[in-house]
Amino acid sequence: MTGPDTHETQERDAIIVGAGFSGLYMLHRLRALGFSVRVYEQASDVGGTWYWNRYPGARCDVESMQYSYSFSNALQQEWQWTERYAGQAEILRYALHVAERFDLRRDITFDTRVTEAAFDETAQRWTVAFDDGTRASASFLIMAIGCLSNARTPDFPGLSEFAGKVWHTGHWPHEGVDFSGLRVGVIGTGSSAIQAIPVIAREAKHVTVFQRTPNYSIPARNRPLTDDERTWWRANYARVRQSARREARNGIFADYPVKGALEDDDETRRRRFEGRWEQGGIPFMSAYNDISLDESANDTAANFVREKIGAVVKDPGLAALLQPTSYPIGTKRICLDTDYFETFNRDNVTLVDVRAAPIERITAAGVRAGGTEHALDAIVLATGFDAMTGSFAKLDIRGRRETLNAKWAEGPKTYLGLMIAGFPNMFMITGPGSPSVLSNMMVSIEQHVDWIADCLAWLRERDIAGIEAAQHAEDQWVAHVNEVAQATLYPRAASWYMGANIPGKPRVFLPYIGGVPVYRQICDDVAAKGYEGFALTPRHRAAAE
Ligand SMILES: Cc1cc2nc3c(=O)[nH]c(=O)nc-3n(C[C@H](O)[C@H](O)[C@H](O)COP(=O)(O)OP(=O)(O)OC[C@H]3O[C@@H](n4cnc5c(N)ncnc54)[C@H](O)[C@@H]3O)c2cc1C
Numbered sequence: 027m028t029g030p031d032t033h034e035t036q037e038r039d040a041i042i043v044g045a046g047f048s049g050l051y052m053l054h055r056l057r058a059l060g061f062s063v064r065v066y067e068q069a070s071d072v073g074g075t076w077y078w079n080r081y082p083g084a085r086c087d088v089e090s091m092q093y094s095y096s097f098s099n100a101l102q103q104e105w106q107w108t109e110r111y112a113g114q115a116e117i118l119r120y121a122l123h124v125a126e127r128f129d130l131r132r133d134i135t136f137d138t139r140v141t142e143a144a145f146d147e148t149a150q151r152w153t154v155a156f157d158d159g160t161r162a163s164a165s166f167l168i169m170a171i172g173c174l175s176n177a178r179t180p181d182f183p184g185l186s187e188f189a190g191k192v193w194h195t196g197h198w199p200h201e202g203v204d205f206s207g208l209r210v211g212v213i214g215t216g217s218s219a220i221q222a223i224p225v226i227a228r229e230a231k232h233v234t235v236f237q238r239t240p241n242y243s244i245p246a247r248n249r250p251l252t253d254d255e256r257t258w259w260r261a262n263y264a265r266v267r268q269s270a271r272r273e274a275r276n277g278i279f280a281d282y283p284v285k286g287a288l289e290d291d292d293e294t295r296r297r298r299f300e301g302r303w304e305q306g307g308i309p310f311m312s313a314y315n316d317i318s319l320d321e322s323a324n325d326t327a328a329n330f331v332r333e334k335i336g337a338v339v340k341d342p343g344l345a346a347l348l349q350p351t352s353y354p355i356g357t358k359r360i361c362l363d364t365d366y367f368e369t370f371n372r373d374n375v376t377l378v379d380v381r382a383a384p385i386e387r388i389t390a391a392g393v394r395a396g397g398t399e400h401a402l403d404a405i406v407l408a409t410g411f412d413a414m415t416g417s418f419a420k421l422d423i424r425g426r427r428e429t430l431n432a433k434w435a436e437g438p439k440t441y442l443g444l445m446i447a448g449f450p451n452m453f454m455i456t457g458p459g460s461p462s463v464l465s466n467m468m469v470s471i472e473q474h475v476d477w478i479a480d481c482l483a484w485l486r487e488r489d490i491a492g493i494e495a496a497q498h499a500e501d502q503w504v505a506h507v508n509e510v511a512q513a514t515l516y517p518r519a520a521s522w523y524m525g526a527n528i529p530g531k532p533r534v535f536l537p538y539i540g541g542v543p544v545y546r547q548i549c550d551d552v553a554a555k556g557y558e559g560f561a562l563t564p565r566h567r568a569a570a571e
Pocket residue numbers: 043044045046047048049066067068069073074075076077079084085086087088093138139140141170171172173174175218417421455456465466467468471
C-alpha cells in the first residue's frame with residue numbers, strides 16, 4: 027500500500043467501515059467500553075441503506091416498532107414512529123437522531139471510501155487505505171458495510187447511449203425526481219420495483235415495466251400508527267424484544283403457529299390465509315410452520331396468492347404473467363406492496379415479459395426488447411444488489427495468506443458469519459453464514475454488535491492481541507450452513523440469496539437459515555466456552571513473533 031499516512035498517527039483499537047445501523051451501534055458500544063474507534067463511511071452522512079435508497083415508495087417491510095434499535099429503552103420509548111411501516115425519509119431521520127442523541131458523528135469520517143485493507147502479522151494490526159490515498163491502522167477491523175449496499179447495474183448494451191435520464195433505486199438523487207409528463211421504463215420487479223411502480227405510475231405519463239421473474243407480494247396494509255398502538259408496543263417492549271431475539275426464527279415478534287398447512291382442512295386453511303392477508307405483511311408467511319419446508323404446504327400458500335393476483339388484475343393474460351409459478355413462495359424475499367397488482371389495471375401501465383422478449387439493447391430512444399422498441403424518457407433500474415458479498419468483493423482485503431476475493435472465489439466461507447480463517451482480528455456484522463437478510467436485520471445487527479463488543483472486552487481483559495477463526499471450525503460451519511439450507515425449499519429459487527442475480531457469481535446459499543434463536547444460542551455457547559473454534563494469540567507471543 028502506498029500513499030500519505032495522515033490517519034496513521036493515531037493508534038486506534040478499532041476501525042469500523044460503514045455508518046449504517048450496524049456501524050452506528052458498533053461505535054456506540056465500543057466507545058462505551060473505552061476503546062478508541064473511528065468509523066469511515068463513503069456517504070456524506072449516516073443511515074446506510076436509508077441514505078442511499080430514496081426511491082419513491084421506499085419503506086421498511088418489518089414493522090417500524092420492531093425495525094428499530096432495542097439497546098436504549100429511552101430511545102424506544104421516546105421515538106415516535108408515525109406509520110406502521112415507516113418510509114425512507116422517516117427511517118433516515120431516525121438514524122440521524124441516533125447519531126445526534128449518542129453524539130456519534132465526532133468519531134465518523136464521511137465521504138471516505140475504504141479501498142484496501144491488509145493485515146500485518148508482525149504488528150498484529152490492520153492497515154486500511156482510503157480513496158483519497160491516505161491510510162489508517164488499528165488492532166481490529168470491523169466491516170459494517172451492509173448486505174444490500176452494492177447496487178447492481180446490469181451491463182445492457184447501449185445503456186450509455188440512452189438520451190434520457192437513468193436512475194438506480196439504490197442510488198436515488200437526493201433532490202428527488204419529478205416524473206410528471208415522462209414515459210418511464212422500470213427494469214426489474216423485485217422488492218424496490220414493487221414499492222416504486224405504484225407511486226411512479228400515479229405521476230408519470232406512462233410506465234413500462236420490464237419483468238423477468240414475477241414476484242409474490244403480500245399487501246403491506248400500511249397506515250398511520252395510533253397512540254394506542256404505540257403505547258401497547260412501548261409497554262410490552264421488554265417481552266416483545268426478548269421474543270424476537272429468542273423465539274422468532276426471523277427475529278420478528280408475531281403469533282407463530284405450531285401446526286402445518288395440511289393439518290387444516292381446505293376451508294379452515296383458507297380462512298387462516300385470508301386473516302393473514304387482511305392483516306398484511308411478512309407474518310403471512312408464518313400462517314403455518316412448514317411453508318418454507320414442505321412443498322405441498324408451500325403450494326397452498328402460493329396458490330392462495332396466485333388467486334389473489336388473478337382476482338385483482340382485470341386482464342387474465344396480464345394476471346397470468348404476474349403470477350409466479352417457477353419457484354416456491356418465500357424462497358425469494360417475500361415482497362410487501364401497496365396497490366402493486368392494482369397498478370397494472372391502469373391505462374398508463376404496460377408490462378413487458380422479458381423472458382419471452384429479452385432486452386436486446388438500450389437505444390438513444392428507449393429499450394429494445396424482443397424486436398420491439400419501447401420509447402422512453404427515463405429509465406429506473408430496480409435491478410437490486412450484489413447481495414452479502416458484493417461490498418466485500420469491491421475491496422482488496424489481504425489476510426495472512428491470501429486475498430479475500432481469492433478465498434471466496436467459489437463462494438463465501440466464514441465461521442458464524444462473524445470471522446474468516448486467515449483474516450485475524452477482522453469481524454463482519456451480518457456477514458454471509460449468519461441469519462442477516464433472512465431476519466429482522468435490527469435484531470441480527472444488535473446481536474452481532476453485542477457479540478463483537480463483548481469479545482473485544484474479553485480479549486482485552488486477558489491481554490490477548492489476536493483472534494482468528496480456526497480452519498476446522500470454519501469448514502464445519504460452512505458445511506452446516508449448506509446442510510440446513512438444503513433441508514428447505516430455498517435453494518429451489520434462482521434468488522439473490524443464492525447469488526443467482528449476478529452473472530458468474532457462485533451458487534451458494536449465502537445466509538444461515540437455522541433461525542435467529544438457534545443461531546444466537548450457538549454464538550453465545552461459543553463465547554461461553556472461551557471462544558471455541560477461534561485461535562487466540564496472547565500479546566507477549568504476538569510481540570515475540
Ligand atoms: C430498500 C431496502 C429496504 C429494506 N428494508 C428492510 C426491512 O424492512 N427490514 C430489514 O430487516 N431489513 C431491511 N433492509 C435491509 C437493510 O439493509 C438493513 O436492515 C440495514 O439497514 C443494514 O444496515 P447496515 O448498517 O448493516 O448496512 P447498510 O445500511 O447497507 O450500511 C453500510 C454502509 O457501509 C458503507 N460502505 C460500504 N462499503 C464501504 C467502503 N468500502 N468504504 C466506506 N463505506 C462503505 C455504505 O456506504 C453504507 O452506508 C432493506 C434494504 C433495502 C435496500
